[in-house]
Amino acid sequence: MDDATRISRRDLIGKLVAAATAVAAFAGLRARAKAGTIDQQTAHYVSHPTFGNTCSGCVHFISPDSCQIVAGTISPHGSCKYYSPKMP
Numbered sequence: 001m002d003d004a005t006r007i008s009r010r011d012l013i014g015k016l017v018a019a020a021t022a023v024a025a026f027a028g029l030r031a032r033a034k035a036g037t038i039d040q041q042t043a044h045y046v047s048h049p050t051f052g053n054t055c056s057g058c059v060h061f062i063s064p065d066s067c068q069i070v071a072g073t074i075s076p077h078g079s080c081k082y083y084s085p086k087m088p
């Protein structure tokens with residue numbers, strides 16, 4: 001094995017470690033984003049639309065079934081008092 005091959009493997013390993021670190025960081029951010037802290041009762045969450053507003057149209061909704069601010073499983077067809085429409 002020549003030096004060029006060793007450097008190439010070292011670079012590859014470095015890139016794999018960097019990629020794994022990035023994936024782990026993204027997963028951590030995603031897990032934290034899923035952890036809404038306001039309970040559903042306080043948010044007046046209901047599992048049906050209110051005045052035509054649905055979680056799927058809210059900026060806080062995380063597909064498929066979470067919310068950035070409200071805890072627990074969130075239906076895309078639900079709604080709560082913190083509804084904030086996505087910009088078109």
Ligand code: SF4
Nearest residue numbers: 055058061067080083
């Ligand atoms: S309306 Fe928005 S803030 Fe309220 S539970 Fe649904 S996604 Fe979360």
